[in-house]
Amino acid sequence: MERITTRLAAxxxxxxxxxxxxxxxxxxxxxxxxxxxxAASRALPxxxxxxxxxxxxxxxxxQPESMAVGPDGDLYVTDLSQLVTVxxxxxxxxxxxxxxxxxxGEFNFISNDPTDKRTVQESITVGSDGKVYVSDSGxxxxxxxxxxxxxxxxxxxxxxxxxxxxxxxDLVVDSAGDVYVVDDEAExxxxxxxxxxxxxxxxxATSSQDLVGHFHVxxxxxxxxxxxxxxxxxxxxxxxxxxxxxDAFSPSTVGSSTGSVCExxxxxSGNSYVSGCNNPGPxxxxxxxxxTHRLIAEWPGTITSLRRSPVFGPHDEVFALATDGSILRLHxxxxxx
Numbered sequence: 001m002e003r004i005t006t007r008l009a010a011x012x013x014x015x016x017x018x019x020x021x022x023x024x025x026x027x028x029x030x031x032x033x034x035x036x037x038x039a040a041s042r043a044l045p046x047x048x049x050x051x052x053x054x055x056x057x058x059x060x061x062x063q064p065e066s067m068a069v070g071p072d073g074d075l076y077v078t079d080l081s082q083l084v085t086v087x088x089x090x091x092x093x094x095x096x097x098x099x100x101x102x103x104x105g106e107f108n109f110i111s112n113d114p115t116d117k118r119t120v121q122e123s124i125t126v127g128s129d130g131k132v133y134v135s136d137s138g139x140x141x142x143x144x145x146x147x148x149x150x151x152x153x154x155x156x157x158x159x160x161x162x163x164x165x166x167x168x169x170d171l172v173v174d175s176a177g178d179v180y181v182v183d184d185e186a187e188x189x190x191x192x193x194x195x196x197x198x199x200x201x202x203x204x205a206t207s208s209q210d211l212v213g214h215f216h217v218x219x220x221x222x223x224x225x226x227x228x229x230x231x232x233x234x235x236x237x238x239x240x241x242x243x244x245x246x247d248a249f250s251p252s253t254v255g256s257s258t259g260s261v262c263e264x265x266x267x268x269s270g271n272s273y274v275s276g277c278n279n280p281g282p283x284x285x286x287x288x289x290x291x292t293h294r295l296i297a298e299w300p301g302t303i304t305s306l307r308r309s310p311v312f313g314p315h316d317e318v319f320a321l322a323t324d325g326s327i328l329r330l331h332x333x334x335x336x337x
Contacts, residue, residue, distance in 0.1 A: 047296075050329070064327070067308065068311060110167075112167075133173060169184035188201050222270060225247075262274070
């Protein structure tokens with residue numbers, strides 16, 4: 001999360017928690033709430049246990065930055081080496097693809113800060129059909145691959161025009177194959193058809209207050225809503241498939257020295273997990289809310305600090321990137337999760 005690292009010099013890999021609104025999508029103006037301060041002081045159970053730890057060295061990874069789980073349960077990881085690495089749930093490297101470059105199937109992952117070569121901006125997600133989508137920040141495009149790494153197509157180019165990007169970052173695919181892409185420099189979120197046609201764009205300086213700022217999106221909830229972090233506003237936004245904000249929430253910032261949260265992921269029960277903006281860094285807590293906005297668990301950063309929100313697979317697989325670059329396999333201990 002390079003832009004985050006350069007914007008915030010603080011160093012806490014802290015996790016706040018987003019709240020998923022239960023029930024059907026609301027209409028009309030977005031609602032905003034704040035978690036009670038007293039809730040964070042309660043003694044809370046841990047949300048999961050670590051069942052395996054795959055080190056970056058054992059996987060041949062150089063500072064992994066983004067991770068997704070495919071419909072087959074395999075992990076797809078991007079890192080500083082400009083590669084996609086596919087890893088089995090048991091921690092076995094299955095294949096790799098990509099290289100530095102501007103051609104089809106090549107990547108130019110770049111840093112938000114040209115003087116800092118330690119991290120890059122990019123993201124990876126996998127559709128329900130197994131196709132793999134990678135945001136190529138330096139190439140101002142999104143590339144699409146088969147699960148085996150064969151190049152399928154790309155969309156986007158550099159610029160401010162329709163369907164163009166300044167620096168594509170987070171992205172997610174819905175069940176219909178539509179692709180939602182964050183442009184971190186333009187501060188927009190755009191929806192594209194499966195063929196790469198632009199359907200709509202929201203955000204930017206002239207938008208409503210909730211949509212002014214930098215977005216992060218990795219999850220779609222059970223109601224088909226994008227669950228989006230606006231880290232400048234410290235809000236979780238729920239955006240429907242037409243691009244309307246139908247709900248909003250300001251999560252607790254307990255344990256965060258900056259009071260900012262940056263990423264939300266959602267498990268099958270509607271529990272929400274949000275990582276903080278200070279990655280990598282020293283330990284901090286992860287807070288877990290259920291779908292009724294109730295704080296139900298805390299992961300103490302003193303055990304192992306997480307770099308990103310957990311990712312959830314189709315067969316109850318749960319994985320997370322730790323701040324030391326390792327990949328953790330987790331077992332959720334929350335009731336009903």
